[in-house]
Amino acid sequence: MIRRLAIDGYRSIRSLVVDLGDLTVVTGANGSGKSNLYRALRLLADCGEGRIIGSLAAVGGMDAVRWAGPEQGSSRGRAVQGTVRSGPVALRLGVATDELGYAIDLGIPVAARSAFDLDPEIKQEHVFAGLDPRPAGVLVERVRGLARMRGDDGWQQLATNMHPWASVLDELAGHEEAAELAGTRRMLRGWRFHDALRTDRSAPARQTQVATRAVRLDDDGANLAAVLQTAIEAGWDREVHAAIDRAFPGSRLRLPMADGRMSVSLEQPGLLRPLAAPELSDGTLQYLLLVAALLSAEKPSLVVLNEPERSLHVDLVEPLAALVRQAAEATQVVVVTHQQRLADALGGTRVELEKHDGETLVAGREGPLDRPAWHWPKR
Structure with missing residues (x-):
């Protein structure tokens, strides 16, 4: 069961950490960033399939998806003065269950120019225990080309020259002593997404x-x-x-x-x-x-529905809500919707998004201390 989702530097999301329940309903006005949260979940699933680099390149690379606002983010109603960026460009995605979590940090290539300039580089990957990637809980760590795992006798080296486009989940999941990698990949591959169901x-x-x-x-x-x-x-x-x-x-x-x-x-x-x-x-x-x-x-372990109410008559909202609630008894479900009636009928854990100064935020959350704990590993 996915308990925590973290997104940093993606489109309208400068920094977002949310807790998920058995049934989670993501709501908000048009343009508040619901679709960006949905796309970020899909990118995490792509990590399990070894497609994250190609998926980002297909939409224009890091320049097309990175957070474009000021580094300090929104001040909720007060104008934020743009400044010259002092830190590296980074897109960071993370997810955690009660037992196991995964975080990836992607950035702009620093090597010589190539025909594949739209491909971002994987700067870091971490598989960790618990809900927060604190250093003490890290089980597998990949920093640029070096990958290692924590064992009973300290750190054990897994690889020394990994390509910047290759993920540990794809390259090392079969390692006999790194069962956490196989478990993480299996978790991400078990997700299902439905947003392109055709009815034409x-x-x-x-x-x-x-x-x-x-x-x-x-x-x-x-x-x-x-x-x-x-x-x-x-x-x-x-x-x-x-x-x-x-x-x-x-x-x-x-x-x-x-x-x-x-x-x-x-x-x-x-x-x-x-x-x-x-x-x-x-x-x-x-x-x-x-x-x-x-x-x-x-x-599956997780089903994500993006605006399932499309094309439905208002009389079908209640039957749809009953269907989703029933499914959530056996499968974790995330529903992204802008229809208030459906959101109210579903119940579950509510994540309401709003936008301030171009930044997607969780409604009612006044500052970073109000959000669930998440500590991104530093480069």
Whole structure:
């Protein structure tokens, strides 16, 4: 269970540390920085997949994502005078459970010019015990090319010449004595994100799909029918049908098959035939996609939903909230939303963001002493 998230130097986030619960709702006005918190979580997941450098290069490198405001940050309503930067450019991301945490520090390359100038460098990585990367709790430390681990007899060297684009999670996770690296990578790889579920006329979920078991929903929802059928056969039939009945009373899900392919349809009261996937409204299809995402046969450690209320009629807000709360009993869920009604219906741990002088802050938090403990390792 992810308990703490730390972001430093990313877009509108100069420095942010928040605690997460079993169900966390991130809210705030448009432009307050909700999407940046969501993207930062995705970048952390990319660390587990060895994609962090490529993901940052794809959006323009460090210059496109780094904090652009003054180093001292917002003064909540008082104008902040810009100054010449005295410290190094850094993008730092960290996450922690009760037992294990991970922090990465990325910066601008200092080597000779290259065709890959958009690639940032990994300056530091730390795997640590507990909720705060204090020096005493560090288990694995990577500083530039040197990686080492803490053992019973002190520090043990793992690598001496790591490339600046290579992560310890990718390069050294198989080290027989550094089980913490494999555990950290497994944690980050277990997260799922849903923000690109398509419901347009050409959406993959409206097409027939190959009938093969699927334990998790594709990013675009292409395997919707297979995920729902797999969940039903895995023993989640009652939950799937109850979620649909809450949203569309009296309706029944159908998953017709023909020639090794399957699709989604919905029987609704008063209609003489089921409505096939191409006939479903955008809101109905969006809700079915969310049912598949949250009730799939595979239960991930974390599911993050970005504005799941898109395309949904207001009458579907309560059924959606009930679906999310039910999923949070087995899986940690983070919901990013600007709809107050959905946020209120969800309950859970609330993180309300606001923006002052261009900086994303947590509402009601007056100063650094009000935020959870987090000590970034110094370069």
